[in-house]
Amino acid sequence: MNPAAPELLAGLRAILGAEGVLTDAADCAPYLADHRRLYQGRALAVLLPRSPGEVSQLLALCNARRVGVVPHGGNTSYCGGATPDESGRQVVLSLRRLNRLRSVNAANYSLTAEAGCVLAQVQRAADEAGRFFPLSLGSEGSCQIGGNLSTNAGGTAVLRYGMMRDLVLGLEVVLADGRVLEGLSGLRKDNTGYDIRSLFLGAEGTLGVITAANLKLFPQLHSHATALAAVADVRAAVMLLGRLRDASGDRVSSFELIPRIAIELTTRHIEGVRDPLERPYPWYVLCELSSSSATEGLDAVLEAALGAALGEGAVLDAAVARNERERAALWRVRENIPEAQRREGVGLKHDISVAVAALPDFVARAAQWLSGNVPEGRLIAYGHVGDGSLHFNLSAAPGAAPEPFLARADAVRRAVHDLVHEFGGSFSAEHGIGRLKVGELERYASPVELALMRAVKRAFDPHGIMNPGKVLREE
Ligand code: MLT
Ligand code: ZN
Numbered sequence: 001m002n003p004a005a006p007e008l009l010a011g012l013r014a015i016l017g018a019e020g021v022l023t024d025a026a027d028c029a030p031y032l033a034d035h036r037r038l039y040q041g042r043a044l045a046v047l048l049p050r051s052p053g054e055v056s057q058l059l060a061l062c063n064a065r066r067v068g069v070v071p072h073g074g075n076t077s078y079c080g081g082a083t084p085d086e087s088g089r090q091v092v093l094s095l096r097r098l099n100r101l102r103s104v105n106a107a108n109y110s111l112t113a114e115a116g117c118v119l120a121q122v123q124r125a126a127d128e129a130g131r132f133f134p135l136s137l138g139s140e141g142s143c144q145i146g147g148n149l150s151t152n153a154g155g156t157a158v159l160r161y162g163m164m165r166d167l168v169l170g171l172e173v174v175l176a177d178g179r180v181l182e183g184l185s186g187l188r189k190d191n192t193g194y195d196i197r198s199l200f201l202g203a204e205g206t207l208g209v210i211t212a213a214n215l216k217l218f219p220q221l222h223s224h225a226t227a228l229a230a231v232a233d234v235r236a237a238v239m240l241l242g243r244l245r246d247a248s249g250d251r252v253s254s255f256e257l258i259p260r261i262a263i264e265l266t267t268r269h270i271e272g273v274r275d276p277l278e279r280p281y282p283w284y285v286l287c288e289l290s291s292s293s294a295t296e297g298l299d300a301v302l303e304a305a306l307g308a309a310l311g312e313g314a315v316l317d318a319a320v321a322r323n324e325r326e327r328a329a330l331w332r333v334r335e336n337i338p339e340a341q342r343r344e345g346v347g348l349k350h351d352i353s354v355a356v357a358a359l360p361d362f363v364a365r366a367a368q369w370l371s372g373n374v375p376e377g378r379l380i381a382y383g384h385v386g387d388g389s390l391h392f393n394l395s396a397a398p399g400a401a402p403e404p405f406l407a408r409a410d411a412v413r414r415a416v417h418d419l420v421h422e423f424g425g426s427f428s429a430e431h432g433i434g435r436l437k438v439g440e441l442e443r444y445a446s447p448v449e450l451a452l453m454r455a456v457k458r459a460f461d462p463h464g465i466m467n468p469g470k471v472l473r474e475e
Helices: 005-016 025-033 053-066 119-128 145-150 234-247 259-270 298-312 326-335 335-345 355-375 402-407 409-422 436-446 447-460
Strands: 045-047 067-072 090-093 101-105 109-114 170-174 180-183 209-215 223-231 252-257 283-291 319-322 351-353 377-382 389-396
Touching: 005 045, 005 053, 025 045, 025 090, 045 402, 053 067, 053 090, 053 170, 053 209, 053 283, 101 119, 109 119, 109 145, 119 145, 145 209, 223 234, 223 298, 223 326, 234 252, 234 283, 234 298, 252 259, 252 326, 252 377, 259 283, 259 326, 259 335, 283 298, 283 326, 298 319, 298 377, 326 335, 335 377, 351 409, 355 377, 355 389, 355 409, 409 436
Parallel strands: 045 090, 067 090
Antiparallel strands: 101 109, 109 209, 170 180, 170 209, 223 283, 223 319, 252 283, 351 389, 377 389
């Protein structure tokens, strides 16, 4: 143990109380591994503050002692963003006890939540106030608002409402030295100099700790029309998106691509999932229109648009949900793709985006490279086609040995990300950088961008205590 550790722990206990400083191995274990089990870290302690004041004091102490602090939310990062390193010299700062919903302002269409609130709790609070909070993710029952903000989370409603960044009216942030940036006023217009707060969104806890946020709410949704449409290829999917946006007065709130193999995996591995259509098709889109009006006739709009597309051969078949149960069944297919892939066995994940219109060419080029170079892999490309964002994953083909397949991970990642770069896209559309993609950021970000990021990091965190080694390599 670091010789200064007992003194540091005593200082932390004086701030947080004995129960706010975990050091027992079993108590700490859930905070030391990421949920994909890519990393197993160690830590001096896990800290459980109850208030922004406590966060401020503990950061001031850690900054003075140059102790690395790893902010930790619902531990749903795909990139190891909330896991400490192996040195045992860092502390984990869990936000889970900072979970008060401070206020809901229905008239202002906003609410203020602390960082440790679970996303589903915020969605419920909005609903109870007759409002709607649109961020929607597979992990919404466990991910926390602080993590959603710090990773600029995306999900299945970005097409209509934007990413987490677009849902923020204000932030309260504790800086590395313990100073507090108060910014919860909730103004919709405020052009007073640099937008400092936006730097914390997507910074993955490397610039400071977000302790609370003022979030935008929207009118509640009172009607949905949902369908699974079969299409021949990704080009037909992208064309259908434009068609539905035009026909519906831009009421498309989700538009998710599903390949045939995902239907096979979800029906095989997830109880209660059935193929919604009678025959197999190469690709599908789960499309949903939604409106705050109960009388807009969205079903008729969707059916008419799909009917016309069917008549022209642009859509091959479609299942339209006739009630909530059928709607939930369609969403169950989409939401269980990651879990079904996990149960199928080893896989490789890439979280990419390109311009929506470029997706068909990107998928065709990448699929061609994979079939020529990785015959032991099966492509599972699914996700948010309406945002140009796909989970471009691979699973080992049946009978393929896992080790040689996994040994190709670096080569496959390089080929996929190089192609994304050639298309002017992003190698991390929605899951962030964490520890996993630090090297990728160094490779693909421009020197100007990297220099600015490093300058910002030095300005906000001169001693490098905030989530060291995440996003940017330690200097
Ligand atoms: C999703 O869209 O399902 C997730 O972002 C990706 C995943 O869980 O692999
Ligand atoms: Zn996703």
